[in-house]
Amino acid sequence: MKFICLKCESYLLYDMQEKIEESIGITFKCPQCGYRLAMIANAGETQLVHSMGIKIGGRTSPPEALEMTRTNLDEGAETGIDWSEEAERRLEQIPPFVRPMAKTGIERFARERGYREITLPVMEEAKKRFMG
Numbered sequence: 481m482k483f484i485c486l487k488c489e490s491y492l493l494y495d496m497q498e499k500i501e502e503s504i505g506i507t508f509k510c511p512q513c514g515y516r517l518a519m520i521a522n523a524g525e526t527q528l529v530h531s532m533g534i535k536i537g538g539r540t541s542p543p544e545a546l547e548m549t550r551t552n553l554d555e556g557a558e559t560g561i562d563w564s565e566e567a568e569r570r571l572e573q574i575p576p577f578v579r580p581m582a583k584t585g586i587e588r589f590a591r592e593r594g595y596r597e598i599t600l601p602v603m604e605e606a607k608k609r610f611m612g
Protein backbone atom coordinates (compact mmCIF):
# COMPACT_ATOMS: atom_id res chain seq x y z
CA MET A 481 0.00 0.00 0.00
CA LYS A 482 1.30 3.41 -0.95
CA PHE A 483 -0.17 6.88 -1.03
CA ILE A 484 0.14 9.09 -4.06
CA CYS A 485 0.10 12.88 -4.20
CA LEU A 486 -2.66 13.77 -6.65
CA LYS A 487 -0.93 16.99 -7.57
CA CYS A 488 2.49 15.62 -8.46
CA GLU A 489 1.64 11.93 -8.94
CA SER A 490 4.65 10.99 -6.88
CA TYR A 491 4.66 8.57 -3.97
CA LEU A 492 4.28 10.09 -0.55
CA LEU A 493 7.18 9.25 1.72
CA TYR A 494 6.91 8.16 5.32
CA ASP A 495 7.38 11.27 7.41
CA MET A 496 6.82 10.64 11.10
CA GLN A 497 4.62 8.99 13.66
CA GLU A 498 3.03 9.93 16.94
CA LYS A 499 1.39 7.73 19.48
CA ILE A 500 -2.13 8.92 20.26
CA GLU A 501 -3.55 7.02 23.19
CA GLU A 502 -4.15 3.50 21.84
CA SER A 503 -3.62 4.50 18.25
CA ILE A 504 -0.70 5.47 16.10
CA GLY A 505 -0.78 8.47 13.82
CA ILE A 506 1.49 8.28 10.83
CA THR A 507 2.17 11.12 8.45
CA PHE A 508 3.39 10.90 4.89
CA LYS A 509 4.86 13.71 2.87
CA CYS A 510 5.13 14.43 -0.83
CA PRO A 511 8.78 14.93 -1.80
CA GLN A 512 7.74 17.29 -4.62
CA CYS A 513 5.31 19.76 -3.10
CA GLY A 514 5.49 18.98 0.62
CA TYR A 515 1.84 17.90 0.76
CA ARG A 516 1.19 15.91 3.90
CA LEU A 517 -1.24 13.12 4.62
CA ALA A 518 -1.98 11.58 7.97
CA MET A 519 -3.45 8.23 8.85
CA ILE A 520 -4.46 6.82 12.18
CA ALA A 521 -4.04 3.14 12.89
CA ASN A 522 -5.49 1.51 15.99
CA ALA A 523 -3.82 -1.40 17.74
CA GLY A 524 -5.61 -3.96 15.54
CA GLU A 525 -4.49 -2.21 12.40
CA THR A 526 -0.83 -2.09 13.19
CA GLN A 527 -0.46 -5.30 11.20
CA LEU A 528 -1.35 -3.29 8.13
CA VAL A 529 1.23 -0.71 9.04
CA HIS A 530 3.84 -3.42 9.41
CA SER A 531 2.91 -4.70 5.99
CA MET A 532 3.75 -1.27 4.60
CA GLY A 533 7.27 -1.72 5.86
CA ILE A 534 7.01 0.89 8.58
CA LYS A 535 8.60 0.16 11.88
CA ILE A 536 6.50 1.09 14.88
CA GLY A 537 8.09 1.97 18.15
CA GLY A 538 8.80 5.62 18.64
CA ARG A 539 11.41 7.89 17.26
CA THR A 540 14.42 6.34 18.91
CA SER A 541 14.74 3.62 16.30
CA PRO A 542 13.54 4.82 12.90
CA PRO A 543 15.48 3.38 10.00
CA GLU A 544 18.39 5.60 9.19
CA ALA A 545 17.44 6.04 5.55
CA LEU A 546 14.08 7.47 6.50
CA GLU A 547 15.67 9.76 9.02
CA MET A 548 17.92 11.12 6.29
CA THR A 549 15.00 11.67 3.95
CA ARG A 550 13.12 13.49 6.65
CA THR A 551 16.00 15.81 7.39
CA ASN A 552 16.48 16.62 3.73
CA LEU A 553 12.79 17.30 3.26
CA ASP A 554 12.64 19.56 6.25
CA GLU A 555 15.59 21.56 5.03
CA GLY A 556 14.01 21.87 1.63
CA ALA A 557 10.75 23.07 3.12
CA GLU A 558 12.31 25.79 5.21
CA THR A 559 13.39 28.87 3.40
CA GLY A 560 14.66 31.06 6.17
CA ILE A 561 11.49 31.63 8.11
CA ASP A 562 11.99 32.32 11.78
CA TRP A 563 9.57 31.74 14.59
CA SER A 564 9.31 34.31 17.35
CA GLU A 565 9.45 32.91 20.87
CA GLU A 566 5.80 33.70 21.45
CA ALA A 567 4.75 32.03 18.23
CA GLU A 568 6.80 28.95 19.08
CA ARG A 569 5.14 28.74 22.46
CA ARG A 570 1.73 28.99 20.81
CA LEU A 571 2.75 26.24 18.37
CA GLU A 572 3.64 24.00 21.30
CA GLN A 573 0.03 24.22 22.50
CA ILE A 574 -1.12 22.51 19.31
CA PRO A 575 -1.49 18.73 19.79
CA PRO A 576 1.78 17.01 18.80
CA PHE A 577 0.22 15.00 16.04
CA VAL A 578 -1.16 17.92 14.04
CA ARG A 579 1.69 20.28 14.93
CA PRO A 580 3.91 19.46 11.92
CA MET A 581 1.00 20.06 9.57
CA ALA A 582 0.05 23.30 11.29
CA LYS A 583 3.66 24.44 11.19
CA THR A 584 4.00 23.68 7.49
CA GLY A 585 0.72 25.44 6.77
CA ILE A 586 1.64 28.54 8.69
CA GLU A 587 5.10 28.68 7.12
CA ARG A 588 3.59 28.33 3.67
CA PHE A 589 1.16 31.12 4.48
CA ALA A 590 4.00 33.33 5.74
CA ARG A 591 6.07 32.64 2.63
CA GLU A 592 3.18 33.58 0.36
CA ARG A 593 2.81 36.84 2.19
CA GLY A 594 6.54 37.48 2.15
CA TYR A 595 6.93 37.39 5.93
CA ARG A 596 10.38 36.53 7.22
CA GLU A 597 9.26 35.83 10.75
CA ILE A 598 6.23 34.12 12.20
CA THR A 599 4.80 36.09 15.07
CA LEU A 600 1.52 35.79 16.95
CA PRO A 601 -0.31 38.20 14.59
CA VAL A 602 0.92 36.17 11.61
CA MET A 603 -0.38 32.99 13.25
CA GLU A 604 -3.73 34.67 13.86
CA GLU A 605 -3.87 35.75 10.23
CA ALA A 606 -3.02 32.25 9.05
CA LYS A 607 -5.64 30.75 11.35
CA LYS A 608 -8.31 33.07 10.00
CA ARG A 609 -7.44 32.05 6.48
CA PHE A 610 -7.40 28.33 7.17
CA MET A 611 -10.81 28.61 8.77
CA GLY A 612 -12.19 30.30 5.70
Ligand SMILES: [Zn+2]
Nearest residue numbers: 485488510513
Ligand atom coordinates in the same frame (compact mmCIF):
# COMPACT_ATOMS: atom_id res chain seq x y z
ZN1 LIG B 1 2.95 16.64 -4.34
